[in-house]
Amino acid sequence: MCGAGIAGLTVAGQLASKGWEVTLLEAAPERRTQGYMIDFFGPGYDAAEKIGILDRLRELHYPISEARFVRPNGRSQSVDYGIVAANEGGKLLSLMRQDLEQTLFEILPDSVDVRFGSAVVSVEDRTDYVTAVLADGSRISGDIVVAADGIHSAVRHNLFGDSAAFDRQLGMHTCAYTFDSPRLHGKLGDALVSTDEVDRMVGLYGLRDGSVALFAAHRVSDTVLPADPREAIREAYEGMGDDIAEAIDKCPEPEHLYYDQVAQVELPVWSRGRVVFAGDACQAVSLLAGQGASLAIAGGVLLVEKITSGVELSAAFAEYEEEWMPVVVEKQAAGRRAASGFLPRTPLQLWVRRVSLALLRSPFFGKFVTSAITGTKPSK
Template sequence: MKPTSVLISGGGIAGLTLAILLKRMGWEPTVVERNDAPSAEGYMMDFFGSGWDVAERMGLIGDLNAVHYPIKRIEFVRGDGRPYMTVPIERISRALSHRYVYLRRSDLERILFNRVRNKGVAVRFGTTIDTLTDRADGIAATFSDGTQGEFALVIGADGIHSRVRDLVFGSQRSFMRYLGYYVAAFHFPDSHHDLGNAVKIHEETDRTAMFYPLGAMRADATYLFRYPDVGHVPAGDRMALLRKVFAGAGWIIERVLDEQPGAAPVFFDSATQVAMPDWYAGRVALIGDACGCLTLLAGQGSHMAMAGAYVLAQELERAATHQEAFAAYQRFLKPHVEKRQRDAAWFSKYFVPSERSRPWLRRLAVDAIFSSLGIGLMMGQFGGKSVLANYK
């Protein structure tokens, strides 16, 4: 089909990747993002597999490799901070043929945003979509700042709480599958916690804390815990909830929370999947978490967001109509997403220790999974092979 204007709702990984790819193909994308600036929140993640494949095709590997954190190993630690198991990062990287980096989600968004800006793509921060009206030859949109626009297509890349999905497909609750966890992530000064060069993981019944060194004086924390589905937790209530849930926790877990200022920004969300029968309607399509959220438990959300953007862009370039492109995109990618969602739902039962867990047995299992032999099998199960390997 002939390249023309496209409105992309969401300036995260999926939306920015799509904007870059479509701009390269001659389209005129406009990105609207509800936040006032590129996100600085998020969590540390492994980047490999499908995400690496797309980044390589986009010429971003140099930017990814330029991100350096002093992380040499992963340590599972006891309540006194002493490790009972150590995994060299090199072992994980080697299992993935060194197509692997450790970076923060906001690092990837920054790399993509810099490319978007260099390409001259319009990004409107602090803006959301109010209404969408599907017309015979396009879609009319009104925005939260009072402006209007007309576009040939609209793509919802606006995450698990997608505004586009609500407007076009209906209430979000009907597509949600809660897996029983909440996750929180934030920065903290690491002047006296002695993380060294290791990611440190401490597990207790129904709750886990992970600490990542970012440099001599900075660190990231990720807190994961089982909890009833209470929906959205306002920013001002998040730290209080974390302190309540992790009261009495071992090692430095409580101390790090107590040291956080009340107004410090905290990434906070539920581990909730999005499962939809169809990812498109008329001139509107969804990508990334908006239609197929895997959750943090799958460890592949950013990878599949980039893969979805890549497949959609390719299909728009080669199809005669947007209907054909949307159908081909869904036909290829949806089975891959559904498999990963099933895997994550199964894995969620074991991701954090439960009252039925036997610590000695869990430690044996973790040791086997992260052994030189087990790590390759695990990474293969959790996205080590790109979904684009057989994509034509």
């Protein structure tokens, strides 16, 4: 296994629970603590129940009372979060991404050999085994390699070449971090508060440990990641009011900061020989689609079901791709459609979003607005 993110942990845990010997390789030196709030719904919700973590996720869920959008003039528009959850049939949890990862770590069988600081740089596929070559020159061989090493997958680059050929850049950068501010924590309460203007947004919410979490996104003309992400954040979100200024002033050092491109991965085939891809390495939908974590768990569970079904590996990988790729393609398209609502580019798009949010209160239109936001079919 390459990658100890949500997809990698899911696959590693499920394979080990079915008797497989699993080595989980993670390039980072330790578990990542950076992350942001996610709305966990869709196919991953049912998959979480299947693998026995749903009750734990409910314990970790943040009961968001409202999403409040604050305009530059101070006026605000609020959305009852209960309406959004109800329109999803009640199957929606607000979670910190790192809490979801921690839950998957908690159920990881002791037999899994987890190795941090172990970056896979290439794979050597043979007829009856495959070898992962690590950055330190060491080698590990096994029956398969599951590449769940994220949107910037080194394994994908090794097997298929230039990663840019498979990236669909959506013209945005995003960042997330946590910081201490008793004033803001008290002011936020249990609401998720976001700015409401064109081309950039900052969302703030209070966490149960007393800290404040920030999640932000802004449009960029050049999607290349900056050499100094902290400076890029300061420039992007300057002049957005005193609360945002305080949050930006408390931006941590880069090692405690999440900063990345907003992009999708469109990989035409998800396996080659004894190597198969999972999670963002092959199916990144971007934060605009809102279901990356959900799809990572559901897709990981499906992959394990295929691998352990008794058919040949090539057939198992083909079935996984045939069944799951159309789901991912649909969610990616929904994410691109949602771009103007997530981060409006023009005053007209901003107005349309405001009207759409107002319609959430409507018993009839609300389900269709929720469907447009989440990319799911309206619940009955």
